[in-house]
Amino acid sequence: MNKSTSSNMPEQIMKNSLSSENQSPVVSETSNSKEPENVRDRSNVHLTRWQILDATAICLHDYGYEGTTVRRIASKLGCAVGSVYRYFKDKRELLIAVTQRRFEPVANHVERGIDLDKAFEMYLRFATDEPEMYQLMYWLSSTDRTNNKGTLLPEVIQRIVNGWANQFGSRKSAEQVWVLLHGHLMLGVSCEDIIHQIDGMLATSPQAVG
Numbered sequence: 001m002n003k004s005t006s007s008n009m010p011e012q013i014m015k016n017s018l019s020s021e022n023q024s025p026v027v028s029e030t031s032n033s034k035e036p037e038n039v040r041d042r043s044n045v046h047l048t049r050w051q052i053l054d055a056t057a058i059c060l061h062d063y064g065y066e067g068t069t070v071r072r073i074a075s076k077l078g079c080a081v082g083s084v085y086r087y088f089k090d091k092r093e094l095l096i097a098v099t100q101r102r103f104e105p106v107a108n109h110v111e112r113g114i115d116l117d118k119a120f121e122m123y124l125r126f127a128t129d130e131p132e133m134y135q136l137m138y139w140l141s142s143t144d145r146t147n148n149k150g151t152l153l154p155e156v157i158q159r160i161v162n163g164w165a166n167q168f169g170s171r172k173s174a175e176q177v178w179v180l181l182h183g184h185l186m187l188g189v190s191c192e193d194i195i196h197q198i199d200g201m202l203a204t205s206p207q208a209v210g
Contacts, residue, residue: 047079049087049097056098057133065136070094092140099137100156102126107156110163120198123160123181124191134185153178168202176201 055076059068070091074081088094106122109115127134141154153161157178164174177198184194 047077047083047087051077052084052087052094053098053101056094060095060098060133060136065095068095095136096140096154099133099140100154102130102133103137103154103156103160107159107163110160110167113163113167116164116167116202117195119160119164120177120181120195121191124185124194127185128191131185138182173202 052073055073056068059073059076063072068091070084070088071081073094074084077083084094088097103123103126106119106126109122110119137154137157141157142152144152161174161178164177165171168174168177180198180201181194184197
């Protein structure tokens with residue numbers, strides 16, 4: 001599988017990006033740092049993981065990568081910073097979760113072995129609806145220094161590829177589909193043309209099934 005992904009942050013998300021790849025893209029924040037007045041003493045606010053991810057997505061859209069901080073997310077939720085840290089250990093973990101959750105329905109669909117064409121269409125729609133989030137998802141995965149699993153794919157994308165491998169009966173075919181999908185998306189090929197090329201590839205592959 002081609003494991004290389006762009007080392008450049010999506011332009012609209014990575015505002016004031018770090019220029020060196022050797023620098024950590026995440027500014028570490030700790031829950032014991034001083035909080036703004038409007039989020040103090042609100043540790044009893046009941047939050048769900050989904051609410052925190054929603055607020056994170058809004059902050060990314062409004063303020064970009066650098067402007068999205070745990071403190072700002074907590075302020076938007078009207079809670080103490082510590083309330084966010086109950087669910088996520090740091091900003092990086094938050095961003096990984098919020099960028100990957102959009103593809104959870106695709107992974108769930110593929111793992112149930114239902115309708116390949118529908119899965120392809122869902123993948124392409126989610127990627128093209130929010131291209132900066134899609135690219136950020138891969139960037140976060142490609143710069144993960146703690147990854148010891150031998151792959152640079154985001155976890156949710158690994159699930160999708162594994163599901164396709166089960167459907168095709170061939171890991172190679174599944175990886176080829178992902179390479180075609182992702183590579184052509186990055187090149188700006190239309191979704192219609194991508195689907196057409198996938199259909200042609202699967203029709204001529206002796207290993208692909210389903």
